[in-house]
Amino acid sequence: MTSGTLHILGLGPGDPELVTLKAARILGAAPVFAHFAKRGRTGHARGIAAPHLNPAAEELRFDYPFTMDLPVTDPRYFPEMGAFYDRCAETLSACLAAGQDVALLCEGDPFLYGSAMYPFDRLRHRHPVQVVPGITAMSGCWSVAEAPMVHGDDTLLVLPATMDSDSLRTRLQQADAAVVMKLGRHLPRLRGILDELGLTARALYVERGTMEGGHAVPLAGRDDSPAPYFSLLLIPGRQDPRC
Numbered sequence: 001m002t003s004g005t006l007h008i009l010g011l012g013p014g015d016p017e018l019v020t021l022k023a024a025r026i027l028g029a030a031p032v033f034a035h036f037a038k039r040g041r042t043g044h045a046r047g048i049a050a051p052h053l054n055p056a057a058e059e060l061r062f063d064y065p066f067t068m069d070l071p072v073t074d075p076r077y078f079p080e081m082g083a084f085y086d087r088c089a090e091t092l093s094a095c096l097a098a099g100q101d102v103a104l105l106c107e108g109d110p111f112l113y114g115s116a117m118y119p120f121d122r123l124r125h126r127h128p129v130q131v132v133p134g135i136t137a138m139s140g141c142w143s144v145a146e147a148p149m150v151h152g153d154d155t156l157l158v159l160p161a162t163m164d165s166d167s168l169r170t171r172l173q174q175a176d177a178a179v180v181m182k183l184g185r186h187l188p189r190l191r192g193i194l195d196e197l198g199l200t201a202r203a204l205y206v207e208r209g210t211m212e213g214g215h216a217v218p219l220a221g222r223d224d225s226p227a228p229y230f231s232l233l234l235i236p237g238r239q240d241p242r243c
């Protein structure tokens with residue numbers, strides 16, 4: 001039996017019109033689609049994919065064993081997540097070995113903080129794999145915010161707010177432009193660091209970028225309540241482009 005292909009599809013930041021033609025074509029033909037989701041939720045990638053799915057396709061849903069409820073520092077975190085990704089990879093592998101193509105759905109781009117990287121690592125030498133890039137959350141967000149980010153030889157730093165404060169401070173003080181993802185409960189701590197570095201006035205907060213009800217505001221005008229999952233900060237680079 002010839003193996004099916006695992007198509008790892010980036011579906012963009014939320015606006016269904018930001019799905020690529022290639023991802024839409026593969027979704028429309030795939031006999032099986034798979035996606036990760038938080039227990040009890042639809043799954044963001046599943047929602048974006050909905051209008052493009054083959055109506056006869058079989059759905060494989062991988063519920064995370066935990067999300068915010070177990071911190072990364074807990075000794076059980078990595079072994080349990082590793083075992084979860086092993087099980088996902090074996091489920092995908094069984095379909096592929098039976099000759100079925102599978103579309104694995106991912107928000108944004110699969111290789112930027114995407115869960116699909118873990119099955120990819122486990123299956124890339126066992127089955128044919130095709131990765132279809134997607135528009136990242138950050139590019140969706142800086143378009144919504146109308147914020148040009150990097151000019152000329154500016155550098156762009158991308159980092160998660162989950163890092164410890166010293167690492168965040170050290171890296172941010174060297175950056176021309178930055179994107180901070182995974183804000184959650186870290187927003188007040190991050191604001192403190194940006195205040196210290198004199199960066200708050202430049203920072204923009206973007207929530208649900210490109211999705212319905214999404215918006216961008218100056219960080220200075222945003223309160224310190226925890227940020228929802230779909231939010232990030234933009235710190236645009238050079239304010240005085242030379243031409």
Ligand SMILES: C[S@@+](CC[C@H](N)C(=O)[O-])C[C@H]1O[C@@H](n2cnc3c(N)ncnc32)[C@H](O)[C@@H]1O
Pocket residue numbers: 013014107108109110111112113114135136137138140141180181182183206207208209210211229230231232
């Ligand atoms: C696990 S990462 C996935 C990133 C995704 N693979 C990408 O290419 O952008 C999830 C984080 O992306 C950011 N994010 C994803 N979609 C977003 C959106 N539409 N608006 C704002 N932030 C978003 C949030 O910071 C969220 O915590």
